[in-house]
Amino acid sequence: MPKRAGNAPKPRRKPVQSRAQESSRAIQEAFVRLLDEKPYGQVTIREIAMVAGVGLGTFYDYFDSREALARACVHLRTKALLQALASTQSTIGAYDLAAGIAAAIDRQIAIFEAAPREWGQHFLLERQKSDLKYYLSAYEAFVEAWRALIEGASDWPQDQPAAESARIMFTLIYGMFAHSLLRGRPGPDFGALRRDVTRAALACLMAVGTGTAR
Amino acid sequence: MPKRAGNAPKPRRKPVQSRAQESSRAIQEAFVRLLDEKPYGQVTIREIAMVAGVGLGTFYDYFDSREALARACVHLRTKALLQALASTQSTIGAYDLAAGIAAAIDRQIAIFEAAPREWGQHFLLERQKSDLKYYLSAYEAFVEAWRALIEGASDWPQDQPAAESARIMFTLIYGMFAHSLLRGRPGPDFGALRRDVTRAALACLMAVGTGTAR
Amino acid sequence: MPKRAGNAPKPRRKPVQSRAQESSRAIQEAFVRLLDEKPYGQVTIREIAMVAGVGLGTFYDYFDSREALARACVHLRTKALLQALASTQSTIGAYDLAAGIAAAIDRQIAIFEAAPREWGQHFLLERQKSDLKYYLSAYEAFVEAWRALIEGASDWPQDQPAAESARIMFTLIYGMFAHSLLRGRPGPDFGALRRDVTRAALACLMAVGTGTAR
């Protein structure tokens, strides 16, 4: 890792918001495409730029480093997942636990189903590249989203904290999703996945919720 | 001319099985120790050798590359976990589902509890360095071990396949363990972890097992 | 992980044909200059780059390795010699054997005379670094050029093949040149060399030519 000599604020022009956005997208897509062929450590910036069809210098107009690109890719998709979760809650009106959780899971699976290969890459990248800090904070963000969903259910006891239940449930859901998509071709059987995850998630929730309240 | 044509099997002296094993162990320990201080990408081989108290060349007597060392470390611990699982089954005599699973979980947690920091490193390393292929095969090995445990329980229906149930249950358990240990200092509350995991695992098992049999 | 799997064609930027050619020339000159001071095995790439006044990476923009540089240097000069031979024939109009051979030898000697030190380096490098395959093909190219020259002489029997005669004659000429230049300081007595080589070459040619026709 070539150390930056001073610590001056690196004068690199960040391209205007204009249509030049294309390059950014092209770079990200090239990156994901390359990740499909070889491990992260062997993908060079030169190669990414080449596949993206932009100049080498242009890469640096959009990203500070390969790591930054990886983080951006992961972050983008992670955010999409989180937003899907949040919007589920705000779009389904009143809901009981089973319905709310099923809806949220359905929503996520619909997203995966649209591009299973890319999501496989996402989970791989996330495993390999998101640093511990980012991983933990994203984890907490998900737990929080699930907690809100659970506590918003009509049949969840008003005063019972759902944090721990949400954590366990999310761990299960996340693990199932990640593993299924990581397996690659052929893509997962999304129907079975939906059924199993929904059922197991609810069971976990009940088991732990009750227990904690003991 | 460092470019080695891919013909001869590279005549590198692999030290005999004797007590020269020490060096190998020292290198692995040095590696884990260093991983505690800085991310994988910043740990140089020279540094590992130095901390291990061996010569640089000696490193290459035992491992082909830093990646290989990482893989070996991960594999070692993964194997230990798998063996613990298998031996649980063979040491507890007759058991019902709840007791068997609880015993297996206890066993694993006992292992983690003995060296939580190292296991945290293990899970981080595994996330970042084991390649997809290894990850998937280890995953299947664990699923298989859990399947055997479940099917060996006195109260599990003779003819019901436990593979899918085991998969889901393992995903939950693995996720919980990994996440807890990944969080680093302070180490996890193993008591709570044991309780939550055991309870959730059983609940999952029931929920999915029943469902599949529909 | 320096081990490059042999799949992609290594995306190294080969600078365009433009006047960036300078660097290539500078590197070759630096190499020859260094070779004058120390044996091949002790000339490091870093040193070559430094003497050439280019960056280390720039070396690799133009040559794949030190060996490749050596081969390129040898090839360049070998080609020059071959071209001189070919052009001799096309520039002297009609000629008899003695005149043609004398002209060709004169031409080559003139080239050596212009830079005896460098040509000494050339023959040394060629001995030590050109691989067998290259050596043999260059050899044949020279034989072929001499054959053409001989057969083009007005007094060479129309239907007599000159290949074998050319081979022997070239072996003599090449050996004399190489050895004379290899001896280093003081440089060869080019006058004597010209006289001896010319005389011996013709004698050989006669002796063998006659014999073969027996």
Next chain:
Amino acid sequence: MPKRAGNAPKPRRKPVQSRAQESSRAIQEAFVRLLDEKPYGQVTIREIAMVAGVGLGTFYDYFDSREALARACVHLRTKALLQALASTQSTIGAYDLAAGIAAAIDRQIAIFEAAPREWGQHFLLERQKSDLKYYLSAYEAFVEAWRALIEGASDWPQDQPAAESARIMFTLIYGMFAHSLLRGRPGPDFGALRRDVTRAALACLMAVGTGTAR
């Protein structure tokens, strides 16, 4: 080239003249065998020892370095050739020029004919590894031997120095031999070689001898 720290007289036991000579021979043979498969630069000492069936340390009991081994191999064969030349003269009694030269050439060719592959290796090694100094001194030794042979001929003018004639003649002979053997499989047509070399050598000798005396 790891520099030797001090310049103390390196205390390594040189094996006694006993039957342990076998190892030395085994090492040399292994070296030549390996040279048949890959270029000098890629043959490691470890490999040589392994193929020779001796321990790594044993190599150093017999040779100081790979270069020394190469030099020894070259020197051995060069010496054999020189001795053959010298002994030719002393064994054929009185001789005229044509007979003497023919006998010497025959003698050398007989030697090559006994092991063409090995002699091919020899000439390759000699090209690539004998340093300039050794090359020049060996060259002079040969020239001297030929000079003696020429001057010893009954029909060579008493007071005419043969040095220059010998030099040219040897250059031709050596070039022809080396090139023929370097070409590898199939081995040279020794009959044709003998005829061509003998004829050309004599022609050269006459041409130059006369000329110099002019």
Next chain:
DNA sequence: CATGAATGAGTATTCATTCAT
């Protein structure tokens, strides 16, 4: 006498990054 485990100096090589055009 032979061995081969251990050593680390020395080098090639890569690739992120800059900046003149």
Next chain:
DNA sequence: CATGAATGAATACTCATTCAT
């Protein structure tokens, strides 16, 4: 605004050589 030639810091890795057994 984009480009890609040039750069060199940082590292992996090899292999001759030693020396305790």
